[in-house]
Amino acid sequence: QVQLVESGGGSVQAGGSLRLSCAGSGYATINTCMGWFRQAPGKEREGVAVIATGTGVRSPVYADSVKGRFTISQDNAKNTVYLQMNSLKPEDTGMYYCAARLFRISCALDEGRFSYWGQGTQVTVSS
Numbered sequence: 001q002v003q004l005v006e007s008g009g010g011s012v013q014a015g016g017s018l019r020l021s022c023a024g025s026g027y028a029t030i031n032t033c034m035g036w037f038r039q040a041p042g043k044e045r046e047g048v049a050v051i052a053t054g055t056g057v058r059s060p061v062y063a064d065s066v067k068g069r070f071t072i073s074q075d076n077a078k079n080t081v082y083l084q085m086n087s088l089k090p091e092d093t094g095m096y097y098c099a100a101r102l103f104r105i106s107c108a109l110d111e112g113r114f115s116y117w118g119q120g121t122q123v124t125v126s127s
Helices: none
Strands: 004-008 010-013 018-025 034-037 048-053 070-075 080-085 093-102 121-126
Touching: 004 093, 018 034, 018 093, 018 121, 034 070, 034 080, 048 070, 048 080
Parallel strands: 010 121
Antiparallel strands: 004 018, 018 080, 034 048, 034 093, 070 080, 093 121
């Protein structure tokens, strides 16, 4: 019974930082692909960052829009994935979702490959 619970969202001024956490349960961190996705109102959900356990794939991978500002990491012992977000911009505003792909073949930003999703946590960045 896989469960993902996000936390750490909130409101911050442009240029500020937030760290999101995704606490997972019900799975082992073996050959997983964990991802962060976001969705702004009226827009498609987009991949932000993904990170894999195991070997054989390029990891982590970031969306071009967040490269150099966001860092994804994981603590396998705690089944927890983090997204450190620095230099936040208003366009980063949205609902952020954690997702998991178990027994992965690859690890990329395509949301269709992710089977499990958290409930989301809101991030709002003001000017």
